[in-house]
Amino acid sequence: MKKLVRYFLYVILTAIFVAILFVVITFPPVMSGMVAKTMCSCVYVTGRTPESVTHEELLVFPGLNRAGVEFNHQDSTVSAQFLWKTSKAVYRKGLGCTLLAEQSAEEVKSQPIAAPELTPGANDTVSWPTGNIVKDTMLAGVNYTQIEKVIANGFADKDPENPVFTHAVIAVYNGQIIGEKYADGYGVNSRLMGWSMTKSITNALVGILVKEGKLKVNDPAPVEEWKGDDRKAITLNNLLQASSGLEWSESYYFPTADFHRMFIHSDDKAAYAVGKKLAHEPNTFFQYSSGSTNILSRIIRQTVGDDNYYTFPYEKLFQKIGMSTAIMEPDASGTFVGSSYSFASARDWARFGMLYLNDGVWNGERILPEGWVTYSTTPAPAALNREYGAQIWLNRGNPNDSSHVEYPGLPNEAIIFDGFEKNFVVIIPSKNLVVARLGVTHNRNFSLADLVNGIVAALPK
DSSP states (O other): OHHHHHHHHHHHHHHHHHHHHHHHHHHHHHHHHHHHHHHHIIIIITOOOHHHHHHTGGGSSTTGGGSEEEEETTTTEEEEEETTEEEEEEEETTTEEEEESSSOHHHHHTSOOOOOOOOTTTTTTSBTTTSSBOOOOOOTTOOHHHHHHHHHHTTOOSSTTSOOOEEEEEEEETTEEEEEEEOTTOOTTOOEEOGGGHHHHHHHHHHHHHHTTSOOTTSBOOOGGGTTSGGGGOBHHHHHTTOSOBOOOOOSSSTTSHHHHHHTTOSOHHHHHHTOOBOSOTTSOOOOOHHHHHHHHHHHHHHHOHHHHTTHHIIIIITTTTOTTOEEOBOTTSOBOTTTOEEEOHHHHHHHHHHHHTTTEETTEEOSOTTHHHHHTSOOTTOTTSOBSSSSEEOOOBTTBTTSOSSTTSOTTOEEEEETTTEEEEEEGGGTEEEEEEEOOOSSOOOHHHHHHHHHHTSOO
């Protein structure tokens, strides 16, 4: 009996030791990497203070804000240490910040990239919607007092111990701004992190190449590494609809998941995702995947060519619709992290939503191909609750029960660009409405449904 007790005690102690060892080995790179990249982007790209980032973004994981952070303004790098691991991110003008995994800051900074010239506020002398000059015209039937109250509620903290950190909210109805509010320190040209709303930007960039006849969604994805095996059946459409069948774990809280192996440990994020094996037949299994989006980003790069790639999003999309604050960040291989790393002002995010509300047309110019918005907002066959189109979230609901939805409380017709920390652009087509909300929320104290439905209720019936 004593031997049995000792045996079980040994097993338990061994399991505890292995668990502790696992945590000590796997968590520090994730912690330090997130701190370095987040600090770098928020300070150098958005102009915020390190203190504000520590107070808001770095609350996402326990202990994350205790990592030692060091800024080297001479070479524009940010280092962060957590336990045994030190990670570094480097800032490059026009390209934002890049987390280093396998290369040095010197190697990355020496890359021959012709960075785009960014001019935030360049459209301050141009009228809305392309510019920032907004007329004081009041639209008939709109309850502006109610909208102001609803938007203010989106900034209110229900629990002071768990603040929502809303940075900006803007509502656009019939092409006019009907409500807009910013937190202290933020304004109309403040860059705000989009996180996975970047996936919808990638959708637009693919669409532009489709319009130019350079890509076809139903063709096999042009990935050289797949030509000799069963992955050659994966189409561009499968990647867009997150239904490629590639094995993938998008877990943000498990340090050895594919998400962190790609973002923290790999300099070439598309190459990491391309290397995954097929786990399901394409078009039969929906798996939300930042990896698939970064494969799309590399396809865009290869299609456009490096001479034009770094200006492509700006010349073909951002500048066309007045997104003067927008910036996309590349990884250390030089490919834009099309799944996650973009910044733009609240007005610019609203403009992007308006482009899709208006069927891809801006001021009479067709930016996206005819039918692209319909295609992008048609549920993927493998998304059984009709919750996803092509890099865009939907709220159609289960075919047998439309109340079983991805975003409870929002209308079934809602089209959503969705980013981490509750960053959203919501489009309600029947109301001709776009609502953008930007912030850093780590809890459930912010209600997107209350914000959107409150604004809808204040519109003409």
